[in-house]
Amino acid sequence: MLQELVQTTLDKKIAEFHAHEINLFDFGRESVAAAHNERLKKAIDNAVVRNDRGRQLKLLELPDSNKVRELAGAIKQHTLDHLDYYLTQLAENVEKRGGHVHFASDGEHAKKIILDIVRRSGTRRIIKSKSMVSEEIELAHVMEAAGLDVVETDLGEFIVQIDHDKPSHIVTPIIHKDKASIARLFSEYFGTPYNDDPESLTRQAREYLRDKFRKADLGMTGGNFLVAETGDVITVENEGNARQSITTPRILISLVGIEKVIPRLTDLSVMLKLLARSATGQTMTIYSSIFGGTRKAGEKDGPEEFHLVLMDNGRTEILKNPEYREMLRCIRCGACLNACPIYRKIGGHSYGSVYPGPIGALITPMMRGLEKNKDLPNASTLCGACYDACPVKINIPRHLINLRRDIVRQHISHPVERFIYRAYAFMMSTPGRYKLASWMQKRSLRLIRTRDGFVRKLPFPGSGWTQVRDIPAPAAKSFREIWRTRK
């Protein structure tokens, strides 16, 4: 009875969430609004540009960072190309060490598996460390809706949770927030006087969360890597909250995407040399935890029960396509976000997905459908900064172009756009039509030019284009006409 009740509230909440999500997602409106938000731009510039610079500086420590990135890409590509083999090997090794392995086909399945574990064990106090894959399926919301006491323990994610907000960056989740808004939030949430000193705010969260750690009976983590040959899960972090999840609670659940596998423990030396450098410009994150299975006989902390939930949720769709498979190499460092001139202008929320920025513009349409997310592959200038930054050498600009190609081939682009391109192709296909078209264009544009020789406002469908651009009006004589008179 109780479980049914929980399930109904849960379903309602999930439905509400998805409805809200779809309404929210209007890339055009969101990005224009964000681009005019000066405070947001300043905040993003402060964090993102600094991390981008830090990355470039730190990579200089490697003798030839390009070669190391190629190797990291090759290791991940090799694993993806043989993923069924490595997943089987991983699962066997986790079980040898006393852990349970569950494969989840999608987000709903993963949530069901996790809620079942929680219910069966009778645990109530859950500490959850930051993980992108749990954001992907809105796990914390679902657990809250199921009446569980679940707390996000990464400082940024904790702030996101109590503010009912969403993270805007995959590494630094609250770069869109300033300290004043966090101070107001804490003052309201804890009922304490306003204090916007970052040190005091952090202390306040520490005290609150420390008590949660101490009493927690179930811990949750994601995983940055999974080692097939040993069955280890690897989490990297700076705060120590993921370590808390794997230390204090009696039960541990790690929810990880199936693409996170690497073959050998020694492969970590390549990955760890790149990950922190690319993400935050650090040599290493403060804590790299390599853990597997349950605590051993005689150990007095660590989990007595360990569950590894490996989730597909659209990843096999990407795997299927050899052209796009390398998208799954991504190690979620956020370097492409930091390097991207578009992300820097509009921030993460505009992308309407937990995976923003260039990599998000690839994997969101792949995992959630191209038609619903067709604005995303176009949200790029194709400048290539993301490819230069990527530690596993995903050719992001090429895939963005290929997705644009798919949009055209699948006839899901905007009808006006399709009409314009078709008309364009028709007019360009013979010299006579070209001549006529350029004459018409010249005449009409010169007609509406301003006195200083610019066209500032086009009628529909060109109005959107001139909203943010001016075009110089065409010259009185075209090149062809001048050429002819010269002869």
Place this chain on the structure above:
Amino acid sequence: MQDENGVIEKVRKALGRTPGQKPSLPPVLDEPNVRLVLSDIGLPALFEKRALENKIGVTSLRVESLHEHLIGYLRSKGVRSVAIPRSRFLDRLEIRRALQDAGFIVKVWGEMTLDEVYDVDASVTDVWRVVAETGSLVVRASPDHGRSLSLVPPLHVAIVEPKNCVGDLIDLFELASSQEDTSAMVIISGPSKTADIEMNLVTGVHGPGVVQVFLLK
């Protein structure tokens, strides 16, 4: 293994592979490009330099003066209670006796509960290895050495011998691969920190805010 929806089968189909088909060997680690520490000479000095860059305090000293420095250091931090692992190395250095004689409350892992770790002021531990390349401490969980010891107390003091030093992360993982597995190994590269609020660096978030190494000569 629970795979009722056949995820592995779906993966195999997506890749067009047949069951049981073994992969070729994974790419060879290209050591000239990956390895950053090329020699075994001077590892303790390199570790010290890198650890300091990571804001880990390092005091190099002779073993004879360890007690005096350790006690002085803990007192200067206002420490009254200390948790230590069960460790032959620490026993040989007579850490427990020295700290007790100096008036500290000493609790030994194995004779204390996990909950009690939340109430001590500091931990004094040995390490499994340290990594010179990254200036990191490496600890491994065991019945003698709880995971919480280097995590929960606000101050972590580690006593390191020169022979604990490995050069490169490559060396660390090769060594770890060759040994029997441990349930958890943590590479610690500084005091716990965050920069979530407007990129302001704050130390001591959920792990120790201060990490201090006594490096024996």
